[in-house]
Amino acid sequence: MPEVVVVGAGIIGAACAEALTHAGLSVLVVDRGDPASGTTAAGEGNVLVSDKEPGPELALAIASRQEWPSVLERLQADVEWEPKGGLVVATTSLELLEKFAASQRDAGVEAIAVSSAEALELEPLLTPRVAGGVYYPDDAQLQPVLAATALLAAVRARGGEVRGGVTATGVRQAGARVVGLETSTGFIPCETVVNACGPWSGAFASAAGTPVEVLPRRGMILVTAPLPECVRHKVYDADYVGAVGSGEADLQTSTVVESTRGGTILIGSSRERIGFDGTIRVRVLQELAAKAVGLFPFLADVPVMRAYGGFRPYAPDHLPVIGADPRLQGLWHATGHEGAGIGLAASTGRLISELMTGRTPHVDAEPFQVGRNAVIGAAS
Template sequence: MPDVVVVGAGMVGAACAEALAAAGVDVLVIDRGSPAAGTTAAGEGNVLVSDKEPGPELDLAIASRSEWPVVLDRLPANVADVEWEAKGGLVVATTDPEPLGKFAAAQREAGVDAQPITPADAFELEPLLTRRVTTGAYYPEDAQLQPVLATTALLAAVRSRGGEVRAGVTALSVRRSAGGRVIGLETDAGQIPCGAVLNACGPWAGSFGAAAGGPIEVLPRRGMILVTAPLPECVRHKVYDADYVGAVGSGDADLQTSTVVESTRGGTVLIGSSRERIGFDDTIRVRVLRELARKAAGLFPFLADVPVMRAYGGFRPYAPDHLPVIGPDPRVPGLWHATGHEGAGIGLAASTGRLITELFVGLEPHVAPEPFRVDRPAVISTVVAS
């Protein structure tokens, strides 16, 4: 009987399972589809400290950036290369330089290496940038990995430590003892006895939480990405316009777009990003793609003549206060949650897995867990009232 069944084989679920297994916990991971086929497959692979305001999420991001190399060092030697690149990030403003300067200064006070740079410095880092740049900030700690490869590698590590991964199994609810504690997971393939269940269902975590007796306010927020044809080296860092930070922190349901451009190891250029709360509507909206392309060409003019090979989108788990939900559910002993990371799940996964493990086995948490607790008002007040 597994100690923990992790429901969801995306990046966050895989990172939690790997960390638990590394600590000697017997883990089973299930997913209704294939591993890494949901939100994770629609991600860019960002491991960022540059896009978060000072506060709990930035603290988690700083810790996770340090944790990722530790996690990667634990992976079996025979797993695929996850394409880890500590390429650094470049944030530029093309209008008023003051807001970016203040933002970077606040991050420096919070412990981020946010280096103010001039337009000339920016052009040296990225020669093909628009000459409309007024100021910039360089973040050497920003990194990138390939999310599907990384998730697959984490799950391989779970298997290597005696854990199990089952695809095509849908979690329905939890089985509870007479005292209310979780003693099993109900699935469409039968019942799985276990000591605990971890809800790592991403944007579907709200519905599974409700079915398990621990409803949480986690909603889908759609994002779209364009992928160019392969190119010679042209974008050296992760580059985005200063308005990206505002879009990340916004709670507006309407469409928001901000410019994010980066190259992959395969030579393609990824162009984002959009945010839109439209439920689970997966319709491709041409106006969104046009807006992404227009803004990207404004930041890197050469992109106006580059063919787009494809576009893809995904649903990101959005919590109303923009903080992940990490920890035990006090309403259902034995039910745990790790979700609500929205577009930052790849970067925050390493520390999320570590924090879940520390709380589960009783170790001192490496970051303060209170801001991410399940029973905070922003996460449960709405669902309780309804």
């Protein structure tokens, strides 16, 4: 019998399982689909500190950026890790961007102001309309499916198990504690269940009788045909920060352009709360393409190979939900990371492991607690 069953084999569930097995616990991971086939497969692989305002999420992002190399050292796997840095640019006023960067510096982020000429030196194919920007050396990128797969391989190597095609339907309780997980393939006895279902976390929590307010937020990405090296960093416009922190349900787009090791260019990003409607909207793709060409004019002549989208787990207060559920002993949650799950996964897994085994957390866990009003008050 496993001590812990992690529900969800995306990057967050995989990171939690890897950290728990690294701490010596026996773990089973279940997913209704194939491992790393949901939100993780629809991600860009960003490991960012540049897009977060000072506060708990930035503290978690800084810690996770420091944690990822240690995790990758344990995994000994090629996940296309690229610590290439990020460049945020403005084509009009620099005032708001510079003010934001100054606040991040006070929180410990290395944020280097660059002139228009310096921005073009970093990215020669940028539009000459760029007024300047901020360079973030610590921004990085990895391939999320490879990373999740490597994390799960480590779980198996330590005696854990990963099962796809298993739908979690609820938990079985004895009094006010968990004694197992109910699934489409039968009952799994265990002491602890971790809800790492991403945008489906709210539905699973409700099925467990402990609702949490985690909603899907749709995002779309364009992928170009492979090219010689032409975009050296993750590059985005200053509007991206505002879109990340917004709670608006309506469509928002901002320019994000970055290359992959395979030579393709990823173009984002969009955000809209439309439930689990997976319809490809041409209008969204047109906005992404037009804004990307505005930042990198050469893209106007580059063919788009495909487009894909996914649902990100959105919490109303924009903070992940990490920790034990105060209403049911043995139920834990690791969700609500929205578009930052790849970057925050390393520290999320470590934090779950530390809290579950009684070790001192490496970051302040209080802001992410499950019992906060924005998470369970809104869901009740």
